[in-house]
Amino acid sequence: MVSHFLNVMQVEFPMLVARWEHKTRVLSRVCGSPYTACYCLGAVILLLNFIRSLCFTEAMRSQPKVEGLDCLSVYYAGLAVLGIGFLFVTSSFLALGFIGTFLGDYFGILKEEKVTSFPFNVMDNPMYWGSTACYLGWSIMHASPAGLLLTAIVAVSYMIAMLYEGPFTEEIYQQKQKTAKSK
Secondary structure: OHHHHHHHHHHHHHHHHHHHHHHHOHHHHHHOOHHHHHHHHHHHHHHHHHHHHHHHHHHHHOOOOOHHHOOHHHHHHHHHHHHHHHHHHHHHHHHHHHHHHOOHHHHOOOOOOOOOOOOOOOOOOHHHHHHHHHHHHHHHHOOOHHHHHHHHHHHHHHHHHHHHHHHHHHHHHHHHHHHHHHO
16 A cells, blocks of 8 residues: 555656646746756655665565465566666656656756657656566565555556546657747
């Protein structure tokens, strides 16, 4: 239950704060600049992610394992899934940078153009899917049914976030194009 609450806090709360910031620019004014405000929100997101990961790991370790999955070949399969997830998360971060990763566009800090290099040329939302793969791989490595259930909760939370974030981000960039054309 705590892990589910932290997952909601780590995914939905920052999105709500970012949308509020986009409408009001209150955080940018309080922090003195949109960059400082974005870095502060990014730090909060990272802290919540760290706490969620600790709770996730503790929930897995405190629950029984599936004995049939507790073998070396399954462990290596989980490690491979974790590695792929890490690749997508890391390459997404490198392609977007800190500001792009942590909702900078909601703070009015827009990229010149949409990022289309790897991993964005392979899939949409590689950061979310990579993070989900990391949790899935970790769960498989630990033969943890609790971890698999929590991974499903993470995936559903990310899918909900994608439903809102994708169209909203598209709208922000369409507004940017309209403003640029009218100048």
